Structures are given as C-alpha cells and as structure tokens.
Amino acid sequence: MVGSGGVGDAAARIAAERGFFERWVVADYDLARAERTVADVTDRHPGESRFVAARVDASSADAVTALAREHGATHVFNAVDPKFVMPIFEGAMAAGADYLDMAMSLSQRHPERPFSETGVKLGDEQFAAAGDWEAQGRLALVGIGVEPGLSDVFARYAADHLFSEIDELGVRDGANLVVRDDDGNEVFAPSFSMWTTIEECLNPPVVWEQGRGWFTTEPFSEPEVFDFPEGIGPVECVNVEHEEVLLMPRWVEAKRVTFKYGLGDEFIGILKVLSALGLDRTEPVTVKGVQVSPRDVVAAVLPDPATIGPRLTGKTCAGLFVTGTGTDGQPRRTYLHHVVDNTWSMERYGAQCVVWQTAVNPVVALELLATGVWSGSGVLGPEAFDAEPFLTLLAAPQPAGYGSPWGQDER
Template sequence: MNMKASHDSNQTLSSLEEGGVTSPPGYHHADPFLYRILEEEAKKMRRFPTEAESVLWEIVRKKQLGFRFRRQFVIYDYIVDFVCLPLKLIIEADGKYHFTEEQKAADSVRNDFLIGKGFSLLRFTNQEILANIEQVKYKIMEKMEELRSKTTAVGGGNQTTPPSEGLGEAGRVLMIGAGGVATVAAFKIVQNQDVFTDFMIASRRKEKCDELVKAIHDKGYKADIKTAQVDADDVEQLKALFNDFKPELVINLALPYQDLTIMDACLACGCNYLDTANYEPKDEAHFEYSWQWAYKDKFEKAGLTAILGCGFDPGVSQAYTAYAAKHHFDEIHYLDIVDCNAGNHHKAFATNFNPEINIREITQKGLYYENGKWIETEPLAVHQDLTYPNIGPRDSYLMHHEELESLVKNYPTIKRARFWMTFGKQYLTYLDCIQNLGMSRIDEIEYEAPLADGSGKTAKVKIVPLQFLKAVLPNPQDLGENYDGETSIGCRIRGIKDGKEQTYYIYNNCKHQDAYNETGMQGVSYTTGVPAMAGAMMFFKGLWRKPGVWNVEDFDPDPFLEVLNKQGLPWHEEFGGDLEL
C-alpha cells in the first residue's frame, strides 16, 4: 500500500446536522467541534468549583432530591452550573460578575435561548446559597415537584418524565445477556461511569449475572451493579423488569431470536433499544433486517431510538464504510468486508461465540450483491487467499452477512458488496462431520432418555441436535486464557474521488491476550462488546438519538470511531494499494 494512517487518538468531529441528521429530542450538546472545547472548560470548572457551587452540589448530588443532577454540563453552546435532565431543570449559582450590565444582557440572551428549548431555570446568588442553603434547597424541591406534576406518566408505573426524555434518567442502562460479549460490554460500561450512571445486568440465570459482577469487582472496579432474572422470550416479564428499573436504554446482548420480544417490551415501556445482531427466527436458519425494520414507524411514533447491529460486523464495518463515504469517496463502487481470526484457542473444535448461532450462520448459503441483484452460492463454496495486516495470507470464504443488506440500500452507488471470513482446515473438517452426523439440525427430534434421579426409568423428551451440541462444546467464555494470536477485521473499498479511481482499506487488529488481560474474554467477544458500549455512549451523549429504527451507518461515524480509538479498538487506513479483490 502506498500510504498508511493510524488512528489511535482523537479525530475531528463533524456537525450533528451534517448530511441531514438532525439533533435529537430531549437534551442536546453543542456542535461536536465546539463541544470538545466547552467540555475541556467544563472539566476545569468541575475541578475548581466556587465555594457556593460546592455547597449547592452537596445537596443535589447522588440523587438526594430524587433525580440525578449533573454539574458544569454542556448544553448547546453553553455550560450550565447544574442540570437535572429528566426534568429539564437548570440551576445557576451567580457570582458578582453576573450583576454587571454586560453580563446581565448575556444572561438574558442565554436564558431566553434555553427556555426556548424547553428548559426551566432557577438562579441563586452565591450569597443566597452560602447564607441560607436550606431555603435554596426548598425552592429547588418546590420547582422539581412543579415540573414532575406537569409530566406524563410513562410505562404504567409511578415514574414521571417529560415525553422527550424517554423513560428513566440519562445514563440509566439495562443490559440483557451475561455471555462473552456481555462481559466485555459490562467491563467497558463500568470503565465509563461518567456516562453510564446506573447499570443493571439481567439474564435467564441470575447467578450468571452475579458471577459477572464478581469478576468486575475482582478486577478492582468499584461499581454498584444491579442484577435480575428475566426470560427474554417473555414480553410480560421484560415489561415488569423495565417498569421496575426504568432504563433509558436497553442493550440487547441476548440471542437474536429474542430481538423482537425485547423491542416489543421497549415500546410498551418507553425504553430505547440497541443490539449487535439482527433477528432470526428460532425454527429457521435465516436472518434479514426486514423484521426489525418493520418497527420503524412504531419507534418513530413513540419518540424512541432503536440502533441495530452495533457490534463489529455488523456495526463497526458499517461505520468504516460511512467514514470512507464521508471523507474519502464521492462514490463507493466495490465493497468487501474481510474478517480474519488468526488466533489459536488450542481446542480441537470450538466456536468463538454461541455455538448454536455460529454454526447456523456458517452453514447457510452464501449471498452477495452485484449490479442490483442478490446472488446465492452454496455454503462456503467460494473462497480465496487474502492477506491480512500483521498476519499474512489466510483462506477466506464468501458468506452472507446482514450488514450488506443495509449498506447497499444506504449507498446506492455500490455495484458489488461481499463479506469474507477465514476458517482453518481443521475447523471445516469438524464442521463437515457435524453436518454429516445430523448434529447441525435445528428441528426437534424425540429421544428416550434416562431420568436424572438415578431410578433407571426413562422418559421421552424432545431435543434439538444443535442445542445438544452446544451443551457439550467448549464454552466460548472459557477460551480466552490460552488464546493467542489476533483478529483483523476491516473494509476494502474501491470507488471514485474527484473523478479518479481510488482504493482504500480501513481495519482493526485485536490481540486475544490483550482482550483477555482486560476483560477475561477472547478477542472475538471483545471486538463485539466494545462497539456495543460505544454505541450506547453515542446515544447517551445525544449524538446518536433520533426516533425510529436505524442501522449504524445512518449516524455520524466520526465520534463513534473516536471512542473506539480510546476504548481498545484503534483503526488504521491504507490508501492506493492492491485490495486483492
């Protein structure tokens, strides 16, 4: 390749409204470029508060008044002293300079602007705060009660909140799932408690959630993490949990069979939604976005955001494509997403994520897009060697992958889009054996099994062979300790810029042992769990909020990729080279 660039530090952020993406309802940040300047100033102000600000902070912090307050917080082009986002209440502590004529005029403009955006303001002088904090506290509580009484009850519970804010407070997140990807996401959420203020983990087995919390605490992280049991196939159970915890965002890291039940519960309870894999029915090895895209109008009418497929692929692969389209191409013509796992877990046969989902995906027919048509191939029939950075050549197989479906829709200049994944000879030999023995079947069979009570009696039971196989294969969560090598995932793109053809390769390499040392999980879980947290962070920062159902490339990729750089998934670019495809 002729030119390379690495992105291990901040990228310049673009306007929230570039490309027709409007700012979200509820609270807002400044234009991202200005936001970074304001946020640095806000950090200084948080470190060096005035005496009055410190006194006022002591009475509103830690939800002492029933709601969370933030201090020195950026809203639009202003830094406010204190804000309760669910009630849209701003409190200002005014020093002497606020009484100058020039500052009075500036404050008046600022007040009118924020009130016009739906905020209420309370202003106290420093003298008032220091001389009679109890009276100040009473006035704040009185105003909060007034605002609460004007809001609309949401979700059938007692919580009240302005409709534009959704159900619950900003930063309140519920994660469903306790597997390898969820473990990584949980570690990353706990590492960013300034964004994720309240955190619950729920799964079918509560003890798995409790074990995950213990693993986090054993690593030295201090966090109050709640856990709960829930059957994600049961909408009523989900609704009861959501109404009790009142999350603003639900991160779905459960099985893809459960996407629709969780989305239904989110709609019923006023919660926003994010997942990492698209829906597929349990009784059919087939996945496409049509089932979830059908929810678009429902989420729009409810004023809720649903972010689909925010893992690596799908997820980061779409952000890479969006970044390329935004910065490097006028038209993208050829897109190849390449996914290589060059690691070794030292097992005869194991899958890197849920075996049931993994084997269903791999044994499907291949599918790619070319010249406006979808072309089907036999499973793993098309393959060729591709060279991966720091790894070398690996046999790569053409597969169907869901992000192609949304990318060709959102980038209509694409002439061909394909997805490639590497597999070793031993893996494919075992996979062929599993299929030939009928162990990859997903239909039920009847089997006469001995009872577990040791009585010698038997009973007829129905089992799904693939689910039985999952029970005897190594648990993907246990692979990390001895896993060496690395993954390499990226997008190879050919298109036009300023009338000239250009080639471009954007990718990330992730070492399995680095992932394990940080989270106890291997690199495949890491590369999916980190983007899930990053997407949730984009939501809470107001950068990825708009009512409806969206794929990752529907949002600005710049701030998302900036977060990935900081959170363990730095990305690299190569220009002008041979893409091999």
C-alpha cells in the same frame, strides 16, 4: 442489558470504566451468571455501585418490558443469541425504551430456491416495525457489535471521507487464533457462539448488487484468500450470511455488498460435516425418550467461548475492504480494519478477544447516544449515523476514549 454470556460480561467490564450512565442492569436467565458479572466488575473497580444483577426470560417480551420499566431503563441492550431478538425488541418498545442489538432477527430460506433467492431476510421482522418506532420517536439501533457494527461504521466513513464512488463494500473477517489444551495440543474450540456460527455459516449467504438487489448463493461460495494485517496473513474466506449485506445498501451507495468470513479449511470441513449429518438442525429430535435440539448438543459439548480466553493465542481482525474511485478521482482499494490481540484483551479486561471486540462497539454507541452525539428514531443501522465521532471515541487513548485503535491500509 439482557444476557451476561461472553459478550455481555465483557461489555459490563468495558462500561465500568466509563461515566456516561447511572445504572447498568445485568439481566440473565441464569441469575447466578448475572451476579457473577456484577461481582467481577465490582472486584475490578472497588466502590463501583452502578451495576445490578437481575433475572429475565429473554424469550418473553412481557418479562423484558417489566424489567425495563422496573429500572426506568432508557436503553435495552440485547446481548443474547439472535433467536431472542424479537421478544427483546418488542419488549423494549413496549417499555418506551430505545433498543440496541448486535445481530438482527433471523432469516428463513426461500422455500423453493434457497440458493438463488432470499426468503425472509435478516432483520426483515425488525424493519417491518420501523414505522412504529419512528412514530413513537424511539430508536432501535440494530447490528452495533463489531460485525455487524464497526464494519458498518467503516462503510459510512469510506463513503463520507475516502471514496467518490464505491464498487464493492466487502466485509472481510479473519484471525490466527489457536486454542490449546492443558498439554499444549491444538484443540477445536470456536471463539464465538457455536449456535450463531452454525446459523450464519450454513444459511445461504446473501449478496447485494445494484440493479439486482439481494440474492443468495450456496454456502461457502466464492472462496478467496484475503491477506489480513498485523501478522495474521492470508486466510481463505467464503461468503457467509451476515447483517452488513442487509444494512449497508439501505444507507450507503455501492455497486456490490458482500460478507466473507475467514473460516479456514478445518472449520469449513467441520460445518459441512455437521450439515451433512443433520447436527446443525434446531428442531428437537427424540433421543432415548428425551427431546433435544441437535445444534444445542453441538454447542453443549464444545468449550464455552467465554471460557477459552486463557488457552487462546493470536489476533482477530474485523474489517471492510472498499474498492472504487477515491475522492481524488483515482482508483482506490482500502481496507479499514480493527485488530485485537487476545493477550492484550485478557490482560486488560479478562475477556477473550473476539468477545471483547464485539462488546466494545455497543458501549461506544451507548456513550454517543447518552451524550447526544448520536440521535435518531426508527429502526436504524450504524451507517445511519456519522462515523467520525464513533471512530474517534473508539481509538482515542483512555480516559477520553476507549484506547482501541483501528487501521487503514491502501492496497
């Protein structure tokens, strides 16, 4: 596992309860951070000796290859910011290991028409290497977090079991999370990597339509109020660039694929300001003789999402709203969803809910791959695999499963 930030740390805590692996190498650029994760896991599970800490530079494919070879890794699990996707992806391939990630190689907007046409799409660099992976009999399972990840599993499940014809596969993500300071006042603190949030929210959103293919829009387009389950309620959602739109149409038949994120007014306002001021930029600027990337500064002034868990209350919901014709030939509208309450994830795993929800899915996938339930080669999304064993293993009570139920609302 490359990266022991919020998601990597939570993945280790979840994996420690499972028996499907012999060794889990927790690697980070900051060795002390990797060691902290290993120490935490060992504290929680006395006698646990399968976790080892290592240092790795995720920007170097060679470093990833060397580390994977040193430990004879069968799988390289990428748990760092998406800007490091390509070196880890290539490093895993060179080491002869299978590869998993939770975000795909980054996009580049169309140079002339960024808000109508795609340029380089999310994952394009990875799919370009699909032939090599297939030829070598190796698997790159891309986008296997919660979104992308569980949302894609839902798409395959809907197509196989619920619908005869799908009009729209619409990922809808929303939450009612609130962060408070020591005095109980609400503060702004994103529950996920601010670098990644800026990247996905300010890039031109991508939409897929049958007959038209992929196209882009202006940021924050097509606002709609979506009613989230389990007490979260209505949240304003807008189009956001996300991997599902690039993944689902490759394996699941639908007329339209969208991703809308329940950012809410305040967060949209903040992102618009960051964009208007140029604070979203990644190219370094010179500040009093020092070179820094403005986006890195924004991330640095905000609380680390991995640390806000104790000050957070509320629930997060990931899900897929599917519309079309049911297997009975009748019109159908179904929201498949997965809700995590922060109080539960903090008590049970000491992990913040958004981070925990992201982390559990690749661990489930690794277990399915380790046990041979899932297998394949090439560069594949979660939709390429049978959804039912995944959803069963995720929801089944412990110790057989992961004890994290998902839901299905007919609307």
